Amino acid sequence: MALPKRKHSKARTGSRKANWKIVALNYSLCSHCGHPRLPHTVCSNCGYYNNELIVSHLKEEIRAKRKERKQKEMIEKVEKTMEEEEQKKKKE
Numbered sequence: 001m002a003l004p005k006r007k008h009s010k011a012r013t014g015s016r017k018a019n020w021k022i023v024a025l026n027y028s029l030c031s032h033c034g035h036p037r038l039p040h041t042v043c044s045n046c047g048y049y050n051n052e053l054i055v056s057h058l059k060e061e062i063r064a065k066r067k068e069r070k071q072k073e074m075i076e077k078v079e080k081t082m083e084e085e086e087q088k089k090k091k092e
């Protein structure tokens with residue numbers, strides 16, 4: 001096991017601990033409800049993250065929102081492929 005070669009002086013320990021201070025928390029506002037929250041975390045007030053419901057006491061609510069989002073994505077995909085096919089036809 002590695003062992004320290006020399007004794008750590010009290011001055012060295014003290015100077016290291018002198019830089020150990022309280023820093024104010026950095027926070028941002030929720031994009032859904034405007035409640036202050038920690039960055040990169042789910043809002044504790046409404047349970048939204050990145051405009052998507054993540055946490056709720058109602059499981060059905062989360063499922064319904066997810067289903068809705070997936071359906072939107074599918075519609076967008078179909079519309080994209082339709083547009084691409086139309087463009088191909090125009091070129092020919």
Ligand SMILES: [Zn+2]
Pocket residue numbers: 030031032033034035043044045046047048
């Ligand atoms: Zn919120």
